[in-house]
Structure formats: C-alpha cells, structure tokens
Amino acid sequence: MLNKKILIVTYYWPPAGGPGVQRWLKFVKYLPDFGVQPIVYIPENPTYPIVDEKLVNEVSDKAIILKQNIFEPYQLASFLSKNKTKKISSGIIPNQKKQSFLDKTLLWIRGNLFIPDARVFWVKPSVSFLEKYILENNIDTIITSGPPHSLHLIGLELKEKLNVKWFADFRDPWTTIGYHKTLRLSSFAAKKHRALEQQVLNTADTIIVTSKTTKTEFQAITNKPIAVITNGYDTEKVEQQTIDSKFSLAHIGSFLSERNPLILWESLVELINEIPDFKSHLEIKLIGAVSQEVLETVTNYKLDSYLNNLGYVSHNEAIAHQRKSQVLLLIEIDSEDTKSIIPGKLFEYMVSGRPIIAIGPQDSDFAEIITNTNTGVFFKYSEKLKLKSVILDFYNQFLEGKLQSSGVGLQKYSRKSLTKELAQLLNSTF
16 A cells, blocks of 8 residues: 655656666656655756667656646757767766867856756746645655756755655755766856855755765755665666677766776787787777777777677666676776765676776775675775786686676665665655
8 A cells, every 4th residue: 555655856757867867767666665656846848968768668657747838058069069968968078188179168158057957947847747746745855856946946946835744855966966067157157156066055954875984075065854865776677688798898878988997998009019819809889878088098998809899788788798798897997076975876886797997096985885786896096016927817717618607695786675775764754
C-alpha cells in the first residue's frame, strides 16, 4: 500500500540520457516497494544534450508524472552554434587556453545572466503550478534534485509559501563543482551564486548529498541535517558478454578536457615501446562525449591507431561494454574541488567484474570506495610509475586469461538498498 505521497522535482528524466537521469529514475522505481507514492515533476519540452529513448521503458508504471513547459536560453543560443551550446549544456567546456571568442561569450552569458543556471526561467511557472497541485492533493513533502540548481529555488519558494517538508538533493556540489570556475563569473554573479546556495542550504529541512566531502563542505554553511546517500547500481538486464579479445581499456561517459590523463597516455606509449607484443593487443575504447582536446592528445601521443571512439551509446550498451572490456577507466579532474565527486558510473563499474583503473586528486571520496570494495586501483596524477606497473600487471593477467575483479561489500550500493535508506530518511521526518 502506498501510504505516503512525495513530490519529486527533477530536470533530467527519460528520454534524457547520461548520468544525471539515473539517480531519480531508480529511486522512483523502488520507492513504491517502501510504501511511497512518487509524483515526478519534469519539463514538457526540455533541451537535453543527450537522449536515450530506451530509458523511457524503465520508468515505473506506479509513478505519477507531471509536466510543464520550460523556456531555456539554450534553445536561442543554438542558433549561434548548436554544437557549442550542446557541449556547454552537457558540461563539456573547452580548455580556457583554446576558447574562441564565441566560447567565451557563451560561457559569460551562461555564468552571469542566468543565475544559478539557464533553467531559472522554469522557477516561477513551476511554483505557480505546483502550489495549486500540492494543496489540491494534500502533499506535505517535496524533493528537489540538482543540478540544475535552479530547481532548488522551486523548493525554496514552495517551502516559504506552503511550509512543506523539503529535501534538497545535491547530485553534485554547487559553487565548488569543477566547471563553476570556468563560467567567467563577475564578482556580482559569484556573490549571487554563494548567496543562493546559502539560502537553499539554510531553508531546506534536510540536505541529501552523494559524498562525505560535500557533506563536510556544506556543514561549514548550514546547521541543517545532511544525509549522504550515494549513487549506486541496479540489476540490469544485459545478455552475457564475450570478453574483448584485445587488451581493451574503456572509458565510459563524458571525457572532459580537464580530465585528460597525461600519465595514462605516457604509460601506454612507454609500454608499447618496451613490451614487444603490447601494441598488437592494445585497444583504447572511448564511449560517450569526448572533448576535442583529449582526442588531440591521443593523436599527439601517436595512440590514435589504437583508438576505438564509439561516441554516445544507450545505457544498456554502455553496461554491455562495461562487462566485456578488459579494464575500466575512471578519471576525475586533478583539483581540490573534485575530491567530492563520485561518478555515478563507478557503481556500475564495480559490479561489472572488470578491474578499475581510477585516476584523481588525493583523498578523493571514490578512491576510498574502490579500495574498500577491492574493485580496482586508484592513482594520484603524480603516480605514473605505479600506474604503469599496474597496467603491465593487468596486461600479464590478460595474457594468462585471469584478469578480473572480485568485489566485496557491494550490496549496500544496490539501488534498492539505497532507496530503502531514502525511504527511512523520509519516514524519520514525518
């Protein structure tokens, strides 16, 4: 019996592709198992940078879906450059040294005129629509999920107008997220972002974050309760995969310019030169949106002949590649600001049975998870010799037909287990 109605405000929803859609798609799938009726409010006509029509089939038939039109400046900006607008919308921002005048203009407009983001025009019509719906349907609890963080402003106004219970879910941080500093913010805009972030964090009844570092950051801003509920993995219906015959190193997801791992490319070049048969086995698989800077670097290191650039594929195809690739690559920007980022794909990686090579900043939250679950090896950007040694070790295991990972303690990261945590959090506040 569904004895509690929860209104969930989210921008990313099928047919949106990419990682942003997975968290609440899966929570909504399992919330009815814990007596919660999910009511999902989404845009009618969104500008999704990535589309995956197959995900529509995964929407729970127990969910109530509400839709309202949205105006997004990306729809106008695409007349200037559809490709650049799409990349900025999806978070792929050109390296600052290589930004054209149009790049700089679009980033300045995005960062200074649309605060906190380009979906801010959806706030007022959404508040008007949802205020009426909440009152008519006796809803006392709402959840807003960001980014885009403008959706938290919907929760802010509804909290002030109706005094509903409000949970603000941060899939990523706000002012400390990696790309925030690249938006060419004026001092006024930067101050406005911080003020809105502080207002949201101090008005919501409970904050939900995906990493302990984000929790620590937010605790410096607010005394409100903060719960850590990570992303996770689901039981995916994917056919048994035949492992790649090549020694394939696969990166799945957006490969941003700032994530360009020179220590990886250098290690591979050295192994090609030092190990006679290594080059005949090597395959570099890039699946998803890849920045031009990364592709140029691969070419500059003369690794393009080993490159298999597959572009964006459906979620199910991505899962299949995770299970058949020899090694999975997880790479995060080498910055203090990205220690809190735990890529959603990590949890799918962990249950794939394939070993992970992860590269990121020191004290990364995801490094602890990989180590504790015995699903791979983490490297700082300064650890090239260690990285090269592990790649060689994995290669030798590949030659012997013994390369695999044996994860431990993975069950707590299942989507159903995490949804149980969420349901308990919701129930504890009623």
